[in-house]
Amino acid sequence: MPTAGRPRVSGCEVTGNAAKTQRRAEFSARRAAMSMYEREQAAADLSEWIYSAPFRLEYDVTVAAYIPIGTEPGSLSFLDALSDRDVRVLLPVVPDGAPAPLDWARYSGESSLETRRFGLLEPTGTLLGPDALDAVDVVFVPALGVDRRGTRLGRGAGYYDRSLTGVRAEFVAVVYDDELVDELPREPTDVRVGWALTPGRGFVELE
Numbered sequence: 330m331p332t333a334g335r336p337r338v339s340g341c342e343v344t345g346n347a348a349k350t351q352r353r354a355e356f357s358a359r360r361a362a363m364s365m366y367e368r369e370q371a372a373a374d375l376s377e378w379i380y381s382a383p384f385r386l387e388y389d390v391t392v393a394a395y396i397p398i399g400t401e402p403g404s405l406s407f408l409d410a411l412s413d414r415d416v417r418v419l420l421p422v423v424p425d426g427a428p429a430p431l432d433w434a435r436y437s438g439e440s441s442l443e444t445r446r447f448g449l450l451e452p453t454g455t456l457l458g459p460d461a462l463d464a465v466d467v468v469f470v471p472a473l474g475v476d477r478r479g480t481r482l483g484r485g486a487g488y489y490d491r492s493l494t495g496v497r498a499e500f501v502a503v504v505y506d507d508e509l510v511d512e513l514p515r516e517p518t519d520v521r522v523g524w525a526l527t528p529g530r531g532f533v534e535l536e
């Protein structure tokens with residue numbers, strides 16, 4: 330589209346969204362090209378890092394995590410490793426209708442999951458409400474990429490930005506090694522994450 334024809338509510342926002350769409354396509358294409366072996370190796374490595382996390386991940390800690398689907402990094406063994414350490418694990422439940430803060434329910438094993446909207450695997454247990462995040466110590470956030478300043482690129486519906494605003498917890502974006510990059514497009518509503526978790530380097534503190 331010629332620059333002169335673009336709507337200019339704020340130049341930054343318009344460019345930001347187009348730039349994000351482009352980066353999403355790039356990251357998704359790279360994920361699609363990974364072999365099953367690479368994905369499984371990465372998932373195993375991600376689970377290992379739980380044992381050397383820079384914050385406590387053991388009994389009496391509550392984390393919010395997610396069930397990876399498709400080419401997303403990680404696996405159920407990540408959640409099982411946390412559960413084995415008596416960490417309480419909450420999982421997101423997408424609310425009906427337009428994007429709004431995520432609801433949450435407890436993870437209690439693979440049998441407590443079912444496939445729902447967008448093909449996501451979600452927990453079937455009691456819904457705890459969006460405020461459940463107020464009692465969480467660490468949030469593992471799905472991401473297509475993250476930059477050194479903590480800018481996270483998600484799927485583009487804004488569910489996590491809406492959910493994390495005002496929450497005091499460690500935010501950890503889980504990505505493949507080459508998805509921790511120098512710079513990503515940023516919008517004012519983007520909530521910064523303090524950490525990246527990568528298979529090769531583990532927990533990386535962001536600026």
Ligand SMILES: Nc1nc2c(c(=O)[nH]1)N(C=O)[C@@H](CNc1ccc(C(=O)N[C@@H](CCC(=O)O)C(=O)O)cc1)CN2
Pocket residue numbers: 395396397398401421422423431446447448449471472483484485486487488489
């Ligand atoms: N594993 C996982 N769980 C997660 C997220 C995630 O990124 N990964 N989310 C992170 O926010 C939330 C769900 N967000 C989503 C946002 C958009 C689409 C999506 O694929 N939208 C397509 C429509 C696909 C369809 O209708 O089947 C689209 O908008 O084109 C899926 C999930 C909560 N749970």
Ligand SMILES: Nc1ncnc2c1ncn2[C@@H]1O[C@H](COP(=O)(O)OP(=O)(O)OP(=O)(O)O)[C@@H](O)[C@H]1O
Pocket residue numbers: 349471481482483484485486487488489490491494516518519
């Ligand atoms: N707190 C918020 N309140 C209202 N709108 C928001 C908020 N956060 C994000 N949005 C809007 O949601 C849309 C998608 O945001 P963005 O591209 O940052 O999503 P994302 O972080 O990639 O997606 P997700 O969190 O679902 O993985 C944007 O139009 C953004 O302006």
